[in-house]
Structures are given as C-alpha cells and as structure tokens.
Amino acid sequence: MTEALVLQSDFGVSDGAVSAMYGVAHSINPNIRIFDLTHDIPPFHIWEASYRLVQTVPYWTEQTVFVSVVDPGVGSNRKSVVARTHANQYVITPDNGTLTHLWQAGLLAEVRELDDKTHRLPRMGESYTFHGRDIFAFTGARLSSHDITFEEVGPLIPLDEIALLDRTPATRDEDAVEGIVEILDIRFGNVWTNIPVQLVRQAGVDIGHRVIITISFRERTVYEQTLSFGRSFADVPVGSGVVYINSLDQIAIALNQGSFAHAFDIGIGNDWKVRLQQI
Template identity: 30%
Template sequence: MIVLFTDYGLTDSYVGQLHAVIARAAPGEAVIDLLHHVPNHDIRAGAYLLPAYAAEFPEETVFICVVDPGVGSSRAPVMLRAFGQWFVGPDNGLFQLLARRDVDHQAYIIDWRPERLSHSFHGRDLFAPVAAMLARGEFPQASDTGLLGSAGSEWPDELAQVLMVDHFGNAITGVRAQTVSPDARLTVNQTVLPRARTFSDVPIGEAFWYENANGLIEIAVNQGSAAEKLAIRAGDPVELS
C-alpha cells in the first residue's frame, strides 16, 4: 500500500502525475490519497499531522510525503523506517516528530537517481519511484545514516498552535489530547473553551475543544464553523490550562 501526504492540493496535475508514476512502477498496488491540503509550504504543520494520520495504517505501508519548499536545493532525499512503516520524502523536518517518537527508527539518504530528475518535482521523479520500489519489496540504493538531519530538532513535542482548518471550519492543533488534563480549558483568540466528548454534547452553535479521532486536540462548533465563530486561522496559538 502506498499513501500520499502532500501540500499539492487537488486542483492541479501534481497528484495525478504521482499516480501515473506509481501505476507504471507498481501496477496493482493500492494507492490512498490521505491528505493533499497540508498548508502550503508548512513543513512544521505536516510534521505534527503525519504521525497522527499514519497511525491508522498497517505496518509495511509506504508513505510518499511532500511538503518541500526547498525542492532542488541541498536538502537530502530520505527514507525513514519508523513504527514498521516507510516514509519517503525530503529531510527538511517533515519526519522529525515521527523519528523522535520511535527511538528505533532508521534513516537512509536516497542515493538512487532516475534518468530524468526535475529540479522542481522530486515527488514525481524521485520519491514516487522509490516508494514503488519499497512497495515491491525492493530496496533502492541508499546510505544508512541512522539519524535524520537537524531540521526541526528544536520543535516541541506538542505544538500549541492551530496546524490547519478543515472544510467544516474545525481547527486542528499540534497537541495530543493524552498529554493534557481531561479538565483542561483551552484559550484561543481570547476565548476560553471547555472540553466536550463530541459535538452533540454541547448546544448547537456552541464552541468547545475535544480529542479528535486521530488523538489531536481540535476546536469545533456544534453544526458550525469554529474558524468563523472564533476568527481562527492556521498558525494561531492556543493555551491550555
């Protein structure tokens, strides 16, 4: 199984071109479009979202992960083995939280190169073929580094910030709910919110925070938009007390 996690969006041809490469290189392999709306160029947001979403997939799943504003630069292309899964993408901090949370992780710099390598589309020309090799049970030419580079090493274990706003207007943060008190109150944009178990536990139109289905703290409004009601945007800080 190959899973795609990018900031490419779905209005352009980028995702389709990834699928085309995988179809040629690993025909019949299941391909899942997990998320293509990581906030544009926001490596840190992707780094906190990826572990939460990857946990839903079985061991040996191969992830193509592209939030790569430095594509074509000196940043290394890497493969990370963590939690029994493979992650293929740039060594720019995107895999930092995964590696930190799995002390037995293993990192490899990808040495293999295709005949055609665009300076601006490593997702298609490098990461997709490498992911297809791994899905076929082959190991591409790579150097065992053991560890990732230092990008993102200063980021906290829990990021008290809105990572992204989904199409419902729910605001997803970088804090795992299990790390805070069940009675904690959340403050965002000078508004203090209580915790609720789920949407129907509060009146229609009321804002609250809850542990979402992936274990992250999320701000929501029952049958409404937290982003609109509370003027929330990606990057807004939150405080838990």
C-alpha cells in the same frame, strides 16, 4: 506481493502532477495499489505535511510506503530521505522537517539518505523541479513492489541529524496546561492542540468540568472564554463552544455545527498558544 503506496503532496488535483506520479508508479508495476493521503496541503506548508503523517501513518499496515512531497527546496542541496518506523512502514520525503511529528512521537526507527543519483526515473531529463515524480514516486513504487530493499536506498544517517521543525511541547503548571494550536480540522474548523489528555487530567481537569480557554497569538490574546469540557459537540447547544478530546487523544476546541477557526480567525504553529485552566 505489492505493498500499499500512499501519496501526500501540496500539488492539488487541478493539473497533471499527481496523475504523473501515478503514471510513474504504474510504469514500475501495473498492479501497484496507490492511495491518496491528501494533495490539499497548503503550498510549501511543511508543518501540515508533518502533522498529516503522524495523524495517518500509525493506522496503516506493516510495509506500507508513504511518499510525502511538500518541497519548497526542490533542486537545492537538501537531502532526500527514507524513514522506517518501528512498525516497519516507510516514509519517503525531502529532509526538510516533514518527519518532525513522527520523530517526536517516537515512531521512527531509522533513516537512510536516498541516493537520488541512482534512484531516479531513467527518462528524468534535465529538470530539477519535479522530484515528486522523478525520484520520490519512482522510489516509492520500487520499494512497495520489492524491486529494491530499504537497505539499498542509501546510507544510514543518525536520527538526530534529520531536519526538524521548531515545535513547542505542551506543559503543565499546577492547575493549568499550555500548548500550541497544532492543526485545524479543516472541513469543520475545529482547533486541535498538542495538549495530550493525560496532561490535562494531571492538572485535575476532566470531562464534565468547566475550564477557561485562552488563545493568544504572539502574546496577544485573541480569545478567552469559559467552556464546558464535553465528550462531543452535542454536549453544548448549537453555536456554542466546547472543549473535547480529538481522535488523537489530544485537546481540541470547537463550535457545535460551526467553525471555531473561522469565527475567531485562528492559525496554527508555535505563535499560537492555548492555555486551559481549571476553574
């Protein structure tokens, strides 16, 4: 049986890069089942690649193989790795921080260094700039087709030795919680934080309450308003702001039928702090 092969990259689909990865996979197994997570990760944006994995991986079946290629260090001495989750899915990626969110969510069971001198497209040639095609898609197709086992990809490496991004956890201070802008819900412009709803409830805040939301960038306040904590966008008038629980059970902020991120020019990462305080 062929397992699902799920691809993610920052390549876009305006040229032949993604299609070449498909071609390599089909050359390994003409019956392979390939799916796209996304190829619209902003160029070189490892943080977003890491987040999209934790947003997606838990909802796929056992033995699914993910290939994630956001690789600004391609051709350097950075490692290539294959991670196994506790649910026995596999993630093939550069060891550059892409596994951060999966690791911090407690989803990774073990990681092996991919021996890319052995596991590489035979006709790779002399190029060192397209490991997504020549190493990652090649290995992903072989793993998903059971041509190789996880144990054969390379030696185990300690989990605490993989590269991790600097990611500030959410905290609670009596009647307030603080976190970061984790990601943007790109199409709709909603702002997703890393604040779990359980932490908010520990601070005495729940749906139906009014809360003060403060968003700052490098200690400079860029937004501060009192908003309703609603179940969904429709709990407030069109154009109004609302706090809600997103699909990963974390706190998010939106404008009903508008883009909160665009309206207030919000970015993502540790420099973007979000504070939610009970009134």
